[in-house]
Amino acid sequence: MAGTETDPPGDPETVAKAICLRLLTDRARTRTELAAALHRKGVPAEVAERVLGRFSEVGLIDDAAFAEQWVRSRHNSRGLARRALAAELHRKGVDGEVVGRAVAALDRDSEERRARELVDRKLRTIPSADHRAANRLVGMLARKGYPAGLAYRVVREALSERGVKGLPEEADLD
Incomplete structure (x- = not known):
């Protein structure tokens, strides 16, 4: 087993535990990441499986809890939609079922x-009268995983509130 300066000396199981604990100290991780x-x-595969199994048993690794926390955090902080998450x-x-x-x-x-x-915040930095504003806003939402119909509707409503004709009505794809 190839060790590094940061890996503690010892048997493979001790090393595997130390690696996992160090990684879990930074942030929650999935079993696959660990x-x-x-x-x-x-770390030999059988040792890794044994350590990961034990960490799962005691609740240090919980992909379902990780996924729930990830969804809340990334939706609130980055504005990502279900598809991107x-x-x-x-x-x-x-x-997939947990996801x-x-x-x-x-x-x-x-x-x-x-x-x-997200659209309202972005409209503070770009001129809504810009003929490309609607496309830029829809593109931003698409990159964050929002469905096309929702993106078009939200952008059209936001621009309409500002008196700008941004997208044609038929662009509503909900």
Whole structure:
């Protein structure tokens, strides 16, 4: 097993525990993330599985709790929608069923409210009379995972409130 200066000396299980605890000190991690870290550090697969199993048993690793916290945090801080959050959780190795339950916690109203906040904030920095404003705003929401119909509707309403004709009515794709 390849050790580094930051890995404690000792048997592979002690090293694996120390690696996991150090990583979990920074932030919650998924089982897949920890398994990948142990693999990179050269921890034998059977030792990694044993340590990860024990950490799961005692509640130090909980992908469902991680996913719920991730969804709340990233939706509030970054304004990400369900689709983008699900993609991030899949990349982190969270099971699809767990991802589905976590993103289901975001209802349509909270997603729409957050989209509106993002558009309103962005409109403070770009001139709404700019003929490209609508496209830029819809693009911003799309990159954050918002459905096209919702993005068009929120942008059209926000621009309309400012007296700007931004998107045609037929752009509503809900």
